Amino acid sequence: MLQIKNLxxxxxxxxxxxxxxxxEVPEGQFLAVIGLSGSGKSTLLRCINRLVDPTSGQILWNGEDITAATPDEMRRIRRRIGMVFQHFNLVHRSKVITNVLAGRLGYTNPAWSLMNRFPKEDVDKAIQQLERVGIADxxxxxADELSGGQQQRVGIARALMQDPQMILADEPVASLDPVLAxxxxxxxxxxNKTDKVTVLCSLHFLDLVHRYADRVIALNEGRVVFEGSPKEIDDKKFKDIYGRDAERVG
Amino acid sequence: MQKNNKPSILKSLRLGAIVLLVMVVLAYGFEITQVDLTELRSETRINSLVRVTRALARPELIEYDQQEEIINAPIHVPCPVGGGQVKGEVPNTQQPYLVLTPSCGNPGDTIQVEGYNFSPNTEGPLRFIPGNDPGNTVSLGRDIVETDQTGHFIANLVLPDRLSDDNQYIRATLRRNVGSPHLTQTAKDTWDKIVETVFLALLATIAGTIFAVPLSFLAARNLMKPVRNSVTNIALTVIGWPVGMAIGYLAVQFVSNVTAPIAANLAVIIASVVVTPFIVVYGVRWALPERDIRTPPLWLRLVRGVVMILVVLASIFGLLQLAALVANIGNALSGVLGPFAFLGNFLFQISEILRVLTPALGALAAGGALGSFFGGIGQRSSERLPVTTVKILNLLLMSVAGALVLGLLGALVEWLYQIDRPLYTLWIPMAVGGGLGLFLAITTKARDTLPTGMVIYTITRTLLNGLRSIEALVMAIVFVIAVGIGPFAGVLALGLHTIVSLGKLYSEQVESIMPGPLEAIEATGANRLQTIIYGVVPQIVPPYISYTMYRWDINVRMSTIIGFVGGGGIGFLLQQNINLLNYRAASAQMLAIAVVVASMDYISSMLRERYV
Known part of the structure; x- marks a missing residue:
């Protein structure tokens, strides 16, 4: 259970x-966060793993106060929260396997990982995750030799390496074509379904929201303007979320 | 739109004033820099310039062995009173000989000199030898004659104003090249020195790079900006570093003293060099497990800490023993290797470097360890303890830290200027430092964090900029005093300059990396150091290589002139030859510099293209 209070x-x-x-987000839910560009979706997701420090408010995750965590505790919390980015954020010049293994850094001893040494089981695990997203070859x-869709799969494999209980996906498909999306x-x-991982995913396209999300949060200028099931978004709600002049396409 | 409607007369006046000002500035510049073009036209200047230019155009690189034919013919100046022919041997017409017509005359007369039977196509001076001694080395005149195919020449000679009743002589010295061309001594010396130059630049670049890389991270704003620490943490870290460094230094001394007796035995040395790495590796393996899934209990962490300390002591011992072993091998090798004795010497010098570095490494390692250990305690106590307790701790620790820092600075001042008045160099600074620390602790809230990263950033940047503005040539002068004339001083000077300029260039590269990957690595729960190694380093490798090449290029050019101040390399030879007016030799060295710089340029651009 993730609780966001007055953030x-x-x-x-x-x-x-x-x-x-x-x-609030119950354990195992697929939550979509929608809203215009600049409505605060990215900031919201980054506040949850404290890549951005909130000014006030509280974030509780399974009873643990993320906003009050010390740097050390924060590292331990972060390693259970995977993150997927719009621009994939891979290290271009590193190998795919190294990028995936980077997801394990929170678990390895810093002294060893500095020498680019990972335990054997972590390397095996990395190959497994790559197999799972279909690019083990x-x-x-x-990393920069891969196409956009492949790069995002590496990004997902990196998040999976963390054995996450929650994945924050910040517009994971905004740079991809519809098929890849x-x-x-x-x-x-x-x-989300097999591993029971909570997913918070910010999205732009409503058809994706309808197809994948259990629940929707809509932000407009930093405020929650809608909360509920994707089906409840009718034309009126749509105009509330995206503004009076917006038109539905697709 | 309002047009610029100033009266045009004002505009032209302004333009006139600007032109006038420019003229005045230029005129003053001419005066200051003593521009004097009439000097350029003067006869003597032009002559010297022509001479030097011609010498420069003929670098002294290749020469032939020469065979000389020296033939003297007697002459009388003036003609003997009785008239008649000069007494002298009748020339042997089988050998080379000279015929003078006439064979006597007054000063200023022109006589004809003919030579026969010389080697064909040779050349050399025709001279007047005063005094009655055919072997006299004093000679007058320097007319150059040249023989034809049959070995015959004919020339006119003006008799000098040297009157004598005795025989004087006309001497023809005809030289001819024999054998194949070979390199001059100058060429060999130039080769030696140019090799020295290239390696000087190479060592300076390597040493500079090693130190510039870590510095560049400290001087990168984007990495340092987020680093903030709580007041308690800072205070304890500041205390931990010097204390740790002192402990580390003493530990190294202690280990080397304790082990000195057993370290003399070669077998013991070899055994310890073989065994220590195993102890260290297994110790580290045990004390630092590869994964930390959950925090271990306190007692285990304490035991691990103790094991780590033992491992550090063991590795210090191992380093010292390795130095001894390497020194032994080096000494033994330099005896038997003959021309490759430099390998032995290299090993010996490496051992010296190890020996010198071990105390410094020990001090740094212990300082860092204790600093971060104390800092961790500080961080934890500022998070866990009640606010009032933290505040009291801050007041106490900050004043101690402040006193310690300024006390150490005072000690440095004392050492530099030998003031010898502890009141001014120790007690007052400590009091001021304590006061400042106290002030800092009072003005901040108990759990506030301070931007330590930006402080370190500012200090590093200032240091880099300050040192960078000192020319390597000036540094070389200082190092020549410190380690004596020679290439080593050059290496140190160029190395230091390389550190600061590369540090700056590198840090700008770090500042321009893509922030995305960094964010992603940070989001996985990686700590700061891991983020740098996995997110920053892969991004900066290509520009770092590129800048290092570029710097090597610069260093080669710099090392060619660093010899002017005694820093070794070819500059020393060049300066010497210029001062001796030996322009042909200087020309050889300039040529060598040009060739080396040009080929460095080519090689580095080729490598850059291929690997970056």
Whole structure:
């Protein structure tokens, strides 16, 4: 159970990214976060693993207060939260397998991992994860030799290496074509269903939301303007979320 | 739109004023830099310039062995009073001989000199030898004559103003090249020195790179900005470092003293060099497990800490023993290797480096360990303890830390200037430091964090910028004083300059990396160091290689002139030859520099293209 209570974030320079955001996510749910660009979706997801420090409010995860965690505790919390990014955020010049193994850094002893040494079981695990997303044959390639869809799969494999209980996906398909988008979303769905991993996924396309999400949170200018099942988004709700001038396409 | 409607007369006045100002500035510049083009036209200048240019155009690289034919013919200046022919041997017409017509004359007269039977196509000076001694080395005149195919030449000679009743002589010295061309001594010396130059640059670049890489991380804003520590943490870290360094240094001394008696025995040395790595590796394996899934209990962590300390002591011992072993091998090798004795010497020098570095490494390692250990305690206590307790701790520790830092600075000042008044160099700084620490602790909230990263960043940047502004040539002067004239001083000077300039260039590369991968690695729960190794390092390898090559290039060019101040390399030879007006030799060295710099340029650009 993830509980967000009155979360507010004001960036240096006074930009109000989130205002008094509160909601709960039960264990194992697939939650979609929608909203216009700049509505605070990325900030919200980054507050949950404290890549961004919230200004006020509280985030509780299974009773543990993430907002009050010390740096050491934060590392231990982070390693159970996988993250998938819009631009994949792979290290281009490293091998695919190294990128995947990086997901294990929170578990390895820093002194050993500095010398690029990972335990044998971690290396085996990395190959398994690559097999799971279907690109085990690319393990020795450099990350930037892969296509966009393949890179995002590496990103997912990296998140899986963490044995996550929750995955934060920040517009994971926004840089991909519709076919690839579905294949990536299917991977996330499969992880959500088989491993019972909670998924928080920010999305732009409503058809993806309808197809994959259990529940939807909609943000507009940093405030929650809708919370409920994807089916409840009718034309009126749509205009609330995306503004009066928006039109539904597709 | 309002056009610029200033009266045009003002505009032209302004333009006139600007032109006038430019003229005045230029005129002053001419005055200051003593521009003097009439000097350029003066006869003597042009002559010297022509001479030097011609010498420069003929670098002294290749020469032939020469065979000389020296023939003297007697002459009288003035003609003997009685008239008639000069007394002298009748020339042997089978051998080379000279015929003078006439064979006497007054100063200023022109006589004709003919030579016969010389080797064909040879050349050399025709000279007047004063005094009655055919072997006299004093000579006048330097007319160059040249023989034709039959070995005959004919030339005119003006008799000098040297009057004598005795025989004087006309001497023809005809030289001819024999054998195949071979390198001059200058060429060999130049080769030796240019090799020295290239290696000087190489060592300076390597040493510079090794130190510049870690510095560049400290001087990168994007890495340092997020580093913040609680006040308690900072105070304890500041205390931990010097204390740890002192302990580390003493530990090295202790280990080397204790082991000195057994270290003399070669068998013991070999045994310990073989055994220590195993102890260290297994110790580290046990004390630092590869994975930490959950936090181990306190007692286990304590035991592991003790084991790590023992491992560190063992590795210090191992390093010292390795130094001794390497020194022994080096000494033994340099005796038997003959031309490859430099390998033995290299090993010996490596052992010296190990010996010098071990105390420093020990001190740094212990300082770092104790600093971060104390810092960890500080961090934890500021998180767990009640606010009031933390505040009291901060007040106490900060004043101690402040006193310690300024006390150490005072000790440094004392050492530098030998003031010898502890009141001013120790007690007052300590009091001021304590006060400052106290002030800092009072003005911050108990659990506040301070931007330590930015402080380190600012200090490193300032240091880099400051040192970078000192030319390597100036550094070389300092190092020549420190380690004596020679290439080693050059290596140190260029190395230091390389550290600071590469540090700056590297750090700018770190600042321009893509932040995405960093964020992703951080999100996996990796700590700061892991984030750098996995997120930053792969991104900066290509530019680092590129800059290192570029720097090697610069260092080769710098090392060619660093010899001007005694820093070794070819510059020393070049300067010497210029001062001796030996322009042909200097030309050889300039040529060598040009060739080396150009080929370095080519090689580095080729490597860059291929690997970056």
């Amino acid at each position: 507010t974030k004001v960036y240096e320079g006074g930009v109000q990214a989130l205002t008094d955001v509160s909601f 690319k393990a020795e390639n450099r 579905h294949s990536i979303m299917k991977h996330l769905e499969e992880i």
